[in-house]
Amino acid sequence: METNYTFTxxxxxxxxxxxxxxxxxxxxxxxxxxxxxxxxxxxxxADYYARHMEDICLIEYARAFKRRKNGTDTCNLKA
Numbered sequence: 001m002e003t004n005y006t007f008t009x010x011x012x013x014x015x016x017x018x019x020x021x022x023x024x025x026x027x028x029x030x031x032x033x034x035x036x037x038x039x040x041x042x043x044x045x046a047d048y049y050a051r052h053m054e055d056i057c058l059i060e061y062a063r064a065f066k067r068r069k070n071g072t073d074t075c076n077l078k079a
Contacts, residue, residue: 002026003054015065017069028054 004020028050035046 003057005058015062017062019054019058 006018006020008018010015010016031053032043032048033047035041035049036043041049061070
């Protein structure tokens, strides 16, 4: 799924991410269709989960950016 984001840095050094409207609509509809066909969900349920999945990516990216900005970016992978 391709989703484009634009980010803006405010005067307070806060980063604001904005989704590209047209690209998100196309990608979102495609994701909803895939969820419906794969899991046999209703449109409303598939739409809910698709929105949640899209938001998770943006939230995690923002968290990683803040950790890196604050110098607390560490890797917690265990072998």
